[in-house]
Amino acid sequence: MDRASSPSQAPHRAGFACFVGRPNAGKSTLTNALVGTKVAITSNRPQTTRHTVRGIVHRPDAQLVLVDTPGLHKPRTLLGERLNDVVRTTWAEVDVIGFCLPADQKLGPGDRYIATELAGIKKTPKVAIVTKTDLVDSKALAEQLIAIHQLGEELGIEWAEIIPVSAVGDKQVSLLADLLVPMLPESPPLYPEGDLTDEPEQIMVAELIREAALEGVRDELPHSIAVVVEEMLPREDRPANKPLLDIHANVYIERPSQKGIIIGPKGSRLKEVGMKSRKHIEALLGTPVYLDLHVKVAKDWQRDPKQLRKLGF
Numbered sequence: 621m622d623r624a625s626s627p628s629q630a631p632h633r634a635g636f637a638c639f640v641g642r643p644n645a646g647k648s649t650l651t652n653a654l655v656g657t658k659v660a661i662t663s664n665r666p667q668t669t670r671h672t673v674r675g676i677v678h679r680p681d682a683q684l685v686l687v688d689t690p691g692l693h694k695p696r697t698l699l700g701e702r703l704n705d706v707v708r709t710t711w712a713e714v715d716v717i718g719f720c721l722p723a724d725q726k727l728g729p730g731d732r733y734i735a736t737e738l739a740g741i742k743k744t745p746k747v748a749i750v751t752k753t754d755l756v757d758s759k760a761l762a763e764q765l766i767a768i769h770q771l772g773e774e775l776g777i778e779w780a781e782i783i784p785v786s787a788v789g790d791k792q793v794s795l796l797a798d799l800l801v802p803m804l805p806e807s808p809p810l811y812p813e814g815d816l817t818d819e820p821e822q823i824m825v826a827e828l829i830r831e832a833a834l835e836g837v838r839d840e841l842p843h844s845i846a847v848v849v850e851e852m853l854p855r856e857d858r859p860a861n862k863p864l865l866d867i868h869a870n871v872y873i874e875r876p877s878q879k880g881i882i883i884g885p886k887g888s889r890l891k892e893v894g895m896k897s898r899k900h901i902e903a904l905l906g907t908p909v910y911l912d913l914h915v916k917v918a919k920d921w922q923r924d925p926k927q928l929r930k931l932g933f
């Protein structure tokens with residue numbers, strides 16, 4: 621077959637990649653850096669990504685669809701089990717898996733747990749991505765690269781690549797895209813150009829609210845918060861050049877005693893959550909928003925299958 625001699629003659633490729641890694645490994649931040657806008661929710665708290673958010677990298681030669689999964693972890697609740705199922709299903713479906721390992725932390729039991737699971741997925745190519753390289757010097761980075769190479773040998777994983785990146789410093793992020801693209805099948809674009817994600821807007825809006833609600837809350841709450849957007853409607857009787865979108869959302873907590881923490885003295889915290897998330901939502905949707913937030917108690921929602929379904933898991 622005649623080999624393509626210039627990039628314009630190279631076949632167009634399109635497909636799916638997902639990033640796996642222990643909580644806080646930097647998967648969401650990397651997704652955002654690749655896509656170039658805030659589509660996945662980042663936070664310095666572990667396990668904030670509950671929904672599969674796809675970011676789409678559009679290039680002339682390829683379309684790379686990124687599926688951002690929750691962190692795989694030892695399940696302790698029904699929610700934990702469901703999240704792990706989501707992760708495994710995703711792994712079986714994608715064209716390439718990126719295993720994110722933070723440069724600033726020694727490989728630990730969490731990484732081994734994931735690597736062992738990865739070793740069981742034979743067909744999908746696996747790229748080891750060393751994240752957060754801006755946090756370490758070159759010696760520590762070299763040691764991490766060697767440790768990852770050895771981990772692969774030990775578990776029988778053949779890394780397609782091992783690549784260091786920094787999403788924050790924008791180092792090697794586009795090189796990562798260059799490495800992933802050849803692993804995708806030849807295909808025309810799967811999504812219309814310009815689409816950044818196919819996640820329903822309501823879920824993204826709910827995630828933005830949840831992210832704001834998590835901020836500043838100490839360790840007592842994070843995993844007890846779920847957000848459901850009940851309604852998103854353009855306000856009637858608005859002039860065409862001054863639209864307003866009404867959003868009604870419920871913030872669910874597990875116990876009545878948590879209400880005070882979320883709402884804050886005289887409602888000050890909830891107000892701040894509303895203001896912060898409204899800014900992000902307006903940036904995402906490109907329209908002014910009126911955000912109406914209510915706090916509700918859904919008793920022990922993490923353990924109750926009926927509640928989980930209602931909350932979208």
Ligand SMILES: Nc1nc2c(ncn2[C@@H]2O[C@H](COP(=O)(O)OP(=O)(O)OP(=O)(O)O)[C@@H](O)[C@H]2O)c(=O)[nH]1
Binds near residue numbers: 644662753786787
């Ligand atoms: N210095 C530095 N920090 C980073 C980098 N990438 C991510 N971080 C930080 O690491 C923390 C975790 O990043 P996330 O992208 O939320 O990690 P995640 O793997 O998606 O986490 P989960 O959603 O909990 O699974 C955040 O505080 C990020 O700001 C990086 O390249 N450099």
